[in-house]
Amino acid sequence: MRWLAGLFVILAGPAYAVTCDDVAFQDNSYTICTVDAETEDLRLFHSDNEGSIIGSFSNLDNTYPDKTLAFAMNAGMYHQDRAPVGLYQENGAQTSQIATSEGPGNFGLLPNGVLCLTDTSATVIESLNYVATDPTCRDANQSGPILVIDGDLHPRFLADGTSEYIRNGVGTSADGKTAIFAISNNAVNFYSFGTFFRDYLKTPNALYFDGKVSRLHAPQLNRSDFGFQLGPMIGVLE
Structure with missing residues (x-):
């Protein structure tokens, strides 16, 4: 019985935080x-202690050698120099301002939103509401468009969008x-992606991060995407 118990532990594999x-x-x-x-160390990441942009999941993992990167994903749009587009705040330090005016591209397709992280919560907040309420966030990242807002799809999404x-x-x-x-494994339009969050995941609020450069690090699925150098990332450290 002791041998069987030991065998079970080996076959069960590692426990994952995500x-x-x-x-x-x-x-x-x-x-x-x-x-x-509430319980996991969910954080935003952009640069290391020397100010160098981390840029990839492997670099992020190496930046914290005493931790395990249980999950990571690119977390929003960035400029050519990989500086975040719109509001970015990490560990209470804000490095770029919130943008609330309509503009070109997906980010400017209002309404857009902010992902606000505290030590025990994660909340997607519409950008104008964020400005009006001034929530206390340890980490915050703005992106757009917002996919789902208070249970409704973004008003400009089209079911037959090309x-x-x-x-x-x-x-x-x-x-x-x-x-x-979530990351799609095939190409989808905004309507389909937003509907997935609203109707399948049933999240009342959801925020778009990016397309084309979308990447996921999920060790339990033996997956760690590579490709473009990234700007802001989000992940869980164990």
Whole structure:
């Protein structure tokens, strides 16, 4: 019996802080990773202590040699120099300002939003509401468009929209205790991606991160995407 118990421990494999799964919805494939924001160390990352842009999952893992990177994803748009577009705040230090005016590209397709992280919560907040309420966030990152706002899809999404890309984003529960990150495994339009968060994941608020450069690090799925050098990233350290 002792031998059998030991065998079971070996076969059970490591325990992961983040639950990741491949799922299908409306003829599209997605990978989702669910994080308990109350208990896990969910953080934004951009530069190391010397000010150098981290830029990749492997560099992020090496930046914290005493930790395990249980999950990571690119976390929003960035300029050519990989500086964040719009509001970015890490460990209470704000490095760029919030942008609330309509503009070109997906970021300027208002309404857009902010992912606000505290030590025990993760919340997607519409940008104008963020300015009006001035919430206390340890980390904050602005991106756009917002996918779902108070249970409704972004008003400018079209069911037959022809712009299709690999896309990624995050949805948060009403109580802020759970964050669900998703990346499509085939090209989808905004309507399909937003509908996935609203109808399948059932998150009342969800924020788009990016397309084309969308990347995921999910060790429990033996997945760590590579390609473009990244700007802001989000991840869980154990």
